[in-house]
Amino acid sequence: MFDARPQHNEYLRHRAQQFRSQVERRLDGSLTEDEFRPLRLMNGVYLQLHAYMLRVAIPYGTISPDQMRTLALLASKWDKGYGHWTTRQNIQYNWPKLVDIPDMLDALADVGLHAIQTSGNTIRNVTTDAFAGAAADEVTDPRPYAELLRAWSTDHAEFQFLPRKFKIAISGGEKDRAVIAAHDIGLRLRRNEQGQLGFQVWIGGGLGRTPLLGKVVREFLPEADLLPYVEAIISAYNLAGRRDNKYKARIKITVAERGLEVMRDEIEAEFLSRRDVFTGIDQDLLQELKAVYAAPAFRNQEDGDLEAQRAANVGFRSWTDTNLSAHKAPGYASVMVTFKAPGQTPGDASAEQMNLLADLAERYGHHDLRISHDQNVVLPHVHKSDLFALYQELKAVGLATANAGLISDIVACPGMDYCALATARSIPIAQDIADHFRARELEEDIGKIDIRISGCINACGHHHLGHIGILGLDRAGVENYQITLGGDGYDIPAIGQRPGAGFPAEEVVPAIDRIIDAYLDLRESAEERFIDAYRRVGAAPFKAALYPADA
Amino acid sequence: MSKTFTPSFATPAVITANDLRMGHCVWMRDGGWTADPREAQLFEDEAIADLAMLDAIGQANLVVGPYLAEAKRGTDGRPEPTHFREAFRRRGPSNYFHGKQAELEASNV
Numbered sequence: 225m226f227d228a229r230p231q232h233n234e235y236l237r238h239r240a241q242q243f244r245s246q247v248e249r250r251l252d253g254s255l256t257e258d259e260f261r262p263l264r265l266m267n268g269v270y271l272q273l274h275a276y277m278l279r280v281a282i283p284y285g286t287i288s289p290d291q292m293r294t295l296a297l298l299a300s301k302w303d304k305g306y307g308h309w310t311t312r313q314n315i316q317y318n319w320p321k322l323v324d325i326p327d328m329l330d331a332l333a334d335v336g337l338h339a340i341q342t343s344g345n346t347i348r349n350v351t352t353d354a355f356a357g358a359a360a361d362e363v364t365d366p367r368p369y370a371e372l373l374r375a376w377s378t379d380h381a382e383f384q385f386l387p388r389k390f391k392i393a394i395s396g397g398e399k400d401r402a403v404i405a406a407h408d409i410g411l412r413l414r415r416n417e418q419g420q421l422g423f424q425v426w427i428g429g430g431l432g433r434t435p436l437l438g439k440v441v442r443e444f445l446p447e448a449d450l451l452p453y454v455e456a457i458i459s460a461y462n463l464a465g466r467r468d469n470k471y472k473a474r475i476k477i478t479v480a481e482r483g484l485e486v487m488r489d490e491i492e493a494e495f496l497s498r499r500d501v502f503t504g505i506d507q508d509l510l511q512e513l514k515a516v517y518a519a520p521a522f523r524n525q526e527d528g529d530l531e532a533q534r535a536a537n538v539g540f541r542s543w544t545d546t547n548l549s550a551h552k553a554p555g556y557a558s559v560m561v562t563f564k565a566p567g568q569t570p571g572d573a574s575a576e577q578m579n580l581l582a583d584l585a586e587r588y589g590h591h592d593l594r595i596s597h598d599q600n601v602v603l604p605h606v607h608k609s610d611l612f613a614l615y616q617e618l619k620a621v622g623l624a625t626a627n628a629g630l631i632s633d634i635v636a637c638p639g640m641d642y643c644a645l646a647t648a649r650s651i652p653i654a655q656d657i658a659d660h661f662r663a664r665e666l667e668e669d670i671g672k673i674d675i676r677i678s679g680c681i682n683a684c685g686h687h688h689l690g691h692i693g694i695l696g697l698d699r700a701g702v703e704n705y706q707i708t709l710g711g712d713g714y715d716i717p718a719i720g721q722r723p724g725a726g727f728p729a730e731e732v733v734p735a736i737d738r739i740i741d742a743y744l745d746l747r748e749s750a751e752e753r754f755i756d757a758y759r760r761v762g763a764a765p766f767k768a769a770l771y772p773a774d775a
Numbered sequence: 776m777s778k779t780f781t782p783s784f785a786t787p788a789v790i791t792a793n794d795l796r797m798g799h800c801v802w803m804r805d806g807g808w809t810a811d812p813r814e815a816q817l818f819e820d821e822a823i824a825d826l827a828m829l830d831a832i833g834q835a836n837l838v839v840g841p842y843l844a845e846a847k848r849g850t851d852g853r854p855e856p857t858h859f860r861e862a863f864r865r866r867g868p869s870n871y872f873h874g875k876q877a878e879l880e881a882s883n884v
Contacts, residue, residue, distance in 0.1 A: 251796065251836075257835055257840070271793055271798065271839055271840065273800075273860075273863065273864055274799065274864065274867060274868065275797075275799060275874075276798040304873055319798075319873075320798070321798060322795065322796055322797070322798060323796050323797070569871075572870075640859075640863055641863065649863075649869060651868075652869050698859075698860075701858055701859070
């Protein structure tokens with residue numbers, strides 16, 4: 225089985241060398257573009273609007289300081305000084321030159337990173353909760369299972385030519401911060417009545433042009449059966465999934481067309497025949513991985529002067545109010561470092577910021593960093609006595625914006641500013657919305673709200689899951705934006721619904737403004753979030769605000 | 776995003792692609808390639824455009840994915856884009872001053 229931990233990276237060097245020779249053969253004419261394209265895509269290399277793009281996998285969003293420094297090196301040496309956190313916990317570089325990419329892959333291999341299976345009809349990067357191993361409410365750390373899945377799925381011979389791409393997400397517990405309902409396979413760690421660890425297994429979720437929430441195919445799968453069962457799901461899909469139509473090829477369509485019961489029967493039959501093939505090597509590796517991901521040695525000491533520091537510094541108080549999450553260890557908190565400062569492109573990180581985060585993780589964060597699927601970075605383990613020092617250092621490089629989960633913490637795909645598939649831009653819309661509500665000084669008053677923007681129907685910005693979703697389209701040669709309401713990727717998974725016609729770019733901010741004013745007007749208290757108010761009153765008041773002429 | 780339109784005097788076109796080695800956008804001019812969209816050759820005749828496209832496809836050692844993009848003749852006689860996607864390819868991204876806009880400014884200095 226593939227093992228991509230930093231100390232086992234000969235294989236990655238071999239793969240990088242393979243790609244170097246493929247690039248050479250493309251340049252000397254031995255390979256045509258048609259022959260080369262699938263080879264470059266297998267290494268995460270796309271051709272976008274203005275340049276090539278390299279997507280590097282950050283396995284389940286977990287990254288060490290040394291790996292982060294290498295990401296910074298790639299940005300400063302071979303790109304334009306920055307990278308972009310994606311909604312699948314990866315990083316993309318927007319400006320690499322084809323001739324430099326083999327060197328970039330070599331540098332990544334040195335720290336155990338790679339771009340394998342970040343594209344193509346394969347099993348993609350397994351994603352999980354950015355607070356894994358830290359969250360107070362998880363059943364157990366999902367990362368050993370995520371790494372087991374990665375080791376098993378990387379270059380898995382049977383699954384290199386699936387009908388379509390395949391995405392797996394794992395949640396560490398009932399509180400889902402991995403959006404499992406919107407994945408091809410969603411896994412939720414839980415304990416059964418006997419106290420045994422296992423998974424609730426979902427299949428058939430996905431966004432894109434046909435957004436569907438997944439369904440539970442197994443209420444409880446013992447942890448030891450993880451690989452054979454997941455393999456059974458994907459093999460059943462591999463045979464039954466449609467290959468005649470790219471838009472009907474994802475497992476969500478296979479499940480929707482054939483029915484959950486048919487799929488379940490096939491999966492269970494496959495599972496029975498495959499389980500015996502797994503002789504226990506996977507369980508040995510899992511035990512090793514549990515040791516690798518054991519909790520760090522948490523300090524047992526007082527919180528320090530946290531309350532006094534909060535009282536003395538308004539900015540720090542505001543930041544601690546919004547950007548911290550409950551940690552399982554006493555005296556600790558998880559810190560959300562948002563990449564959504566005023567004027568910033570959502571998810572863009574400079575080499576300087578990456579290097580500083582690596583330093584800060586070493587100094588204050590037990591050497592642990594996570595990329596979150598909302599395009600931010602989490603320092604999962606920070607002792608409360610270190611928070612003020614951490615805040616001051618973050619602030620020096622523009623990374624202490626107190627807006628986690630607020631209206632300016634917008635998720636946006638690169639859109640037509642970079643992406644060759646996009647039908648409209650996303651980034652300027654995100655920037656305009658954030659600027660507008662900052663100017664109105666309403667951000668804190670509005671409270672928690674989730675705005676997500678995609679620049680095309682493929683939905684990389686997960687707009688269907690936004691409390692307010694925005695989808696950019698090309699309407700007769702003009703950028704036009706559809707708004708959806710009521711989506712949710714967290715508490716109660718829901719696909720947002722479209723209340724009516726779209727808006728030209730310059731009318732998007734006024735439209736969002738009317739929705740927010742309607743919300744502020746009808747909410748029962750400041751504690752009632754937008755999504756709660758929407759669920760209570762339904763779409764009608766918001767629809768009336770959006771389309772006053774129809775009311 | 777290749778278009779299925781026929782280049783003509785009323786609907787002129789340019790041929791554009793990405794540079795194989797570096798990835799940046801390029802436009803066809805006199806059978807070769809330029810990184811400056813203002814220098815692109817405007818095709819107003821279907822037969823000439825078809826021949827030029829064959830030529831462009833034959834230059835796979837230099838460029839990737841050549842296609843005909845609808846354009847119009849600007850007041851200075853130079854080609855201008857008719858669709859916002861081509862306008863972005865000519866200009867670069869809107870969130871930073873880099874890409875084509877920075878290159879073109881540098882080339883004008």
